[in-house]
Amino acid sequence: MEPILSHFHLPTILRLSRTFPLTKMPKLEDDIHCLGLKIKQHEDNIKYLRQQVHRLDDSILDMQVALGKYHSSSTHRMENKDLSHVGSEEEMVEHILAHENSAAGTLFQLKACHESHASHLAWMKDVVGVVATLGNVEDDNLSRLLSEYLGTEKMLAVVCKTHNCVKALEAYDKEGFISKTSGLHELGASIERPLDGRFLAICLENLRPFVGNFVVNDPQRRLDIVKPRLPNGETPPGFLGFAVNMINIDKSNLYFVTSSGRGLRETLFYSLFSRLQVYRTREEMLRALPFMTDAALSLDGGIMRGAGMFCLGKGKDVVLRFPKNSGRSSLPKEYFETETAMKEEKWKKERLSEDIRREQIVLDQVKFNYEIKKQEFVKYLAESSSHSTQHQLQSERERLTPRS
Numbered sequence: 001m002e003p004i005l006s007h008f009h010l011p012t013i014l015r016l017s018r019t020f021p022l023t024k025m026p027k028l029e030d031d032i033h034c035l036g037l038k039i040k041q042h043e044d045n046i047k048y049l050r051q052q053v054h055r056l057d058d059s060i061l062d063m064q065v066a067l068g069k070y071h072s073s074s075t076h077r078m079e080n081k082d083l084s085h086v087g088s089e090e091e092m093v094e095h096i097l098a099h100e101n102s103a104a105g106t107l108f109q110l111k112a113c114h115e116s117h118a119s120h121l122a123w124m125k126d127v128v129g130v131v132a133t134l135g136n137v138e139d140d141n142l143s144r145l146l147s148e149y150l151g152t153e154k155m156l157a158v159v160c161k162t163h164n165c166v167k168a169l170e171a172y173d174k175e176g177f178i179s180k181t182s183g184l185h186e187l188g189a190s191i192e193r194p195l196d197g198r199f200l201a202i203c204l205e206n207l208r209p210f211v212g213n214f215v216v217n218d219p220q221r222r223l224d225i226v227k228p229r230l231p232n233g234e235t236p237p238g239f240l241g242f243a244v245n246m247i248n249i250d251k252s253n254l255y256f257v258t259s260s261g262r263g264l265r266e267t268l269f270y271s272l273f274s275r276l277q278v279y280r281t282r283e284e285m286l287r288a289l290p291f292m293t294d295a296a297l298s299l300d301g302g303i304m305r306g307a308g309m310f311c312l313g314k315g316k317d318v319v320l321r322f323p324k325n326s327g328r329s330s331l332p333k334e335y336f337e338t339e340t341a342m343k344e345e346k347w348k349k350e351r352l353s354e355d356i357r358r359e360q361i362v363l364d365q366v367k368f369n370y371e372i373k374k375q376e377f378v379k380y381l382a383e384s385s386s387h388s389t390q391h392q393l394q395s396e397r398e399r400l401t402p403r404s
Helices: 010-019 025-078 084-098 103-113 121-127 140-150 162-167 182-191 265-272 282-287 331-400
Strands: 127-130 156-161 199-201 240-242 278-279 295-299 303-306 309-311
Touching: 010 025, 025 331, 084 103, 103 127, 103 156, 103 182, 121 127, 140 182, 140 265, 140 303, 156 162, 162 199, 278 282, 278 309, 282 295
Parallel strands: 156 199, 278 295
Antiparallel strands: 127 156, 240 278, 295 303, 303 309
16 A cells, blocks of 8 residues: 555645645545555455455365365275166256257256356356256156146246346347347357247345254255144144155255355245145145145145145146156265365355455545545645745745835
8 A cells, every 4th residue: 555645744744834824734634544544454354355265265175185085985886876866867958958949958058068168158157057957856756746846947947046147148139129149049049059939047046035944953954844733733644745845955055055155945946846735645635725825736646736726637747857866875974064064165255255356346446535635635735835935935025125
């Protein structure tokens, strides 16, 4: 930081103030002094925040090394692992790609064949994925029912962390028409997969999250939702649970997905399923009608979309489904603990980076104000000095003028 009143040191100011009256001098001095202190404060803040970022960088690097060791040591176990879930995931991706003119299909095509191109786009880092890829379930029947309940549009919805990411997906010209030279429309055209029709984009930071606690000691962070109760205090016969808690979520998405530190269960999946109840049979579901607050479904195909809204008839075979759960991972518990800790450190780093950007904006403004005040001070001294000189010359003339 440039020293306060760098063009004038204190003896000079005092000498000038004795030579001629400087009525604005104290006020300008105080303003410049306060601005100088503010500059120092913000510079110190930025320095401290950057030190914290460097500390987090070192911590993240150490954790990445540790995770790499886990991967290396567990490679031989992968050969004997049940890979049936891999086929399920690959099949699901193929079904997404089959929707050639969809936003989800375009994103997966970019990831598969044009990842280097997509990685240069700043907004892509805030794309979490497609709904169908962000969870898995225990069996095929439950997968079919939950996927049918959501429908293809929601299963193919693009999930974004921020509202800025959603805005980057699609832009409009002055007449309000969709611009084909930006966002996903430009990317789709560049890989010969132009988007056609509407697509759903979900912004996590705009969703109203679940308000409540999580099930204690549950590694999947299931929501502690109050269960329906009969007058005798028991749950209705056939009640299996809430759909939002039947989705298994990748551990990397259980924490710190949003800027507020929330995961996908209490944001995305709670928004999609809310308090959707799951029953064993349609008959048991219908008997529990008085105890329902939202929608419900049964494992034998019954679906209620809300109070008084019954889905009748036979549903079509659902092609796009949540993949089946892979079962127990071969990686140890410590691996997932380290992975979660690393995600938290990255989340903290993002918050610190935002703090640095805000501090820098304020610092730039204070420096600008400091320069304005300093120029005003210099101008005032120059004008006052000129006035004092003229006054001294006039006094000298009067002294030398002969008296009659």
